[in-house]
Amino acid sequence: MKNIGFLSFGHWSPSPHSQTRSASDVLLQSIDLAVAAEELGADGAYFRVHHFANQLASPFPLLAAVGAKTSRIEIGTGVIDMRYENPFYMAEDAGSADLISGGRLQLGVSRGSPEQVIDGFRYFGYAPAEGTDSGDMAREHTRIFLDLLEGKGFAEPNPSPMFPNPPGLLRLEPHSDGLRERIWWGAGTRATAEWTAQQGMNLMSSTLLSEDTGVPFHELQAEQIERFRKTWADSGHSFEPRVSVSRSIFPIVDDVDRAYFGREGGSGDQVGYIDGGIARFGKTYAGSPDKLIAELAKDEAVAAADTLLLTVPNQLGVEYCAHLIESVLTHVAPELGWR
Numbered sequence: 001m002k003n004i005g006f007l008s009f010g011h012w013s014p015s016p017h018s019q020t021r022s023a024s025d026v027l028l029q030s031i032d033l034a035v036a037a038e039e040l041g042a043d044g045a046y047f048r049v050h051h052f053a054n055q056l057a058s059p060f061p062l063l064a065a066v067g068a069k070t071s072r073i074e075i076g077t078g079v080i081d082m083r084y085e086n087p088f089y090m091a092e093d094a095g096s097a098d099l100i101s102g103g104r105l106q107l108g109v110s111r112g113s114p115e116q117v118i119d120g121f122r123y124f125g126y127a128p129a130e131g132t133d134s135g136d137m138a139r140e141h142t143r144i145f146l147d148l149l150e151g152k153g154f155a156e157p158n159p160s161p162m163f164p165n166p167p168g169l170l171r172l173e174p175h176s177d178g179l180r181e182r183i184w185w186g187a188g189t190r191a192t193a194e195w196t197a198q199q200g201m202n203l204m205s206s207t208l209l210s211e212d213t214g215v216p217f218h219e220l221q222a223e224q225i226e227r228f229r230k231t232w233a234d235s236g237h238s239f240e241p242r243v244s245v246s247r248s249i250f251p252i253v254d255d256v257d258r259a260y261f262g263r264e265g266g267s268g269d270q271v272g273y274i275d276g277g278i279a280r281f282g283k284t285y286a287g288s289p290d291k292l293i294a295e296l297a298k299d300e301a302v303a304a305a306d307t308l309l310l311t312v313p314n315q316l317g318v319e320y321c322a323h324l325i326e327s328v329l330t331h332v333a334p335e336l337g338w339r
Contacts, residue, residue, distance in 0.1 A: 002338040005044025006037055006325055007078050007246050007309040010056030019317030023054075027062055029318050034066040036322040037073060041329055044074040044106065046309055051084060051124075052116040060093040067101025074106045078204055078246065078309060079186035081112025082138040083121040087145035091172050094149070098176035105179060108204045109145070110186030111138040114275055142185075146199070148172055149180040181239050188279075193224045197231035202242040205301070207282040207311070210274060217269045217282040221245060221301035244307035249296070250286040251327040260316070261286040289331035296336060308338070 008030060012020040020026045034045035045066055047056050056062065059077050066075045075097075080090075098105040111134070117123070121134065128137040153169030185196040187203055188210035196203050205221055213220055225243050232241050250261040264286035271280050285292050296302060310328060312321040333339040 002305070002333070003043040003074070003244075003307040004329065004333060004338060005042055005046055005074065005076075005307065005309050006033070006312045006321070007046045007048065008033065008056070008312050008314045008321075009048040009050075011315050012054050013315065015315075018315040019320075020315050026056060026314065027065075029314065030056070030062055031065050031069055032318045033312070033314070033321055034073065034075065035069050036318060037325055038070045040322060040326050042073060042325055044076060044307070044309070045070070046074075046076045046078045046106070046108070049077055049080045050115065051081070051120050060097050063097040063105065064100045067097060067104060070101075070104075072104075074104050075101055076106035076184070077108045078206070078244075079108040079110040079112070079184075081115070081121075082109050082141045082145070083112055083126065083134050084124045085109075085141050085145070087141050087148060088172060090145055091148040092174070094179060095172070095174045095176040098179045098182075099174055103176065103178055105176075106182050106184065106202075107179070108184040108186055109142055110204075111135045142199075146180065146183065146201075149183070151175045151177070184242070184244065187224065187228070190220075190224045190227050193228040194231040197228045197241065198235055200235070200237045202244075203228045204244050205305075206246045207248065208274070208279055210277055210279045212271055212278050212280040217280050218299045218301045220280060221282070222304050225301060225304045242307060243305045244309055245301050245305040246309040246311055247282070247299075247302065248284040248286075248311045249292060249328055249332070250284070250324060251289050251292055251331050252287055253289065253327050253331060256320070257324075257327075260313075265291070289327075289335075292332050293335045296332065 010026045012022055012026045014021050020029060037045055047059055049057060049059050051057055063075050094107055128134050151171050153171045155170045157165040157170050184202040184204040187193040187196050187205055193203055205224060209220055252258050264284045267284040269280055269283055285295055302308060312324060
């Protein structure tokens with residue numbers, strides 16, 4: 001059995017071929033797709049976060065809205081760039097969204113990826129401390145955020161407050177018990193996966209790894225997962241971790257699917273450069289259900305993960321994205337033992 005959800009990058013453009021021509025379109029359709037996915041039996045609705053782009057950004061209003069409109073599926077991010085975040089305000093936002101959803105938030109965070117502007121986090125008021133870089137800053141923001149989610153008091157109360165205070169030091173409110181165990185780190189390397197385990201965060205791994213050893217993408221990612229789980233076991237945490245991977249999977253079951261994705265069936269891994277370093281990108285899976293079943297059965301990383309996130313082409317609209325999710329759940333997942 002495997003948790004299966006979707007991951008939307010939330011693009012919009014004024015193109016006449018796009019079903020999402022504005023930010024409003026994307027936000028409202030994201031809520032509708034989450035509702036549709038829950039009705040189809042999917043397990044999660046996840047959203048990417050980018051700044052200075054025609055894509056989804058500030059995630060917590062959307063997560064809260066999805067949480068209010070659904071009752072069962074997990075809701076999350078993949079991922080929030082912690083270089084841009086105030087961990088104190090974020091802890092309040094995350095606690096609120098989690099309480100609205102009834103404890104269904106699965107929050108993916110990370111250092112982020114190359115952005116639309118140079119050092120965009122500086123416009124948000126953040127700069128790395130002397131002798132550190134933006135990655136160090138993201139990890140420090142995350143450390144503070146994780147500490148805050150523990151719910152321990154740390155702030156000295158006013159002796160003459162407007163409202164009565166409980167005894168002792170004060171914590172941020174609203175606080176949601178259990179959220180600390182539902183934080184994921186988006187890791188791009190094997191070493192970062194080991195660090196993630198040491199910090200007691202779940203592992204989120206995408207279709208891109210910022211390293212390459214010459215082996216197929218799924219084998220490198222499977223090694224990343226193996227190292228994460230070994231380090232977790234050695235670290236002695238009190239709860240069992242989870243691992244998610246994302247994949248572009250397009251079952252071709254009708255002429256519309258064929259028109260959109262019929263030429264993607266022969267894709268393979270790609271090796272390129274990102275952030276000045278070599279990276280390996282995973283393939284797109286497109287073809288008949290029988291073909292996908294045979295190919296996915298050989299994907300070692302998908303087999304090793306407990307959660308699979310299906311990247312959806314959100315600009316094709318809610319109806320078509322729901323159709324893709326249903327096709328995977330109906331025609332592919334049962335034959336692979338995921339359902």
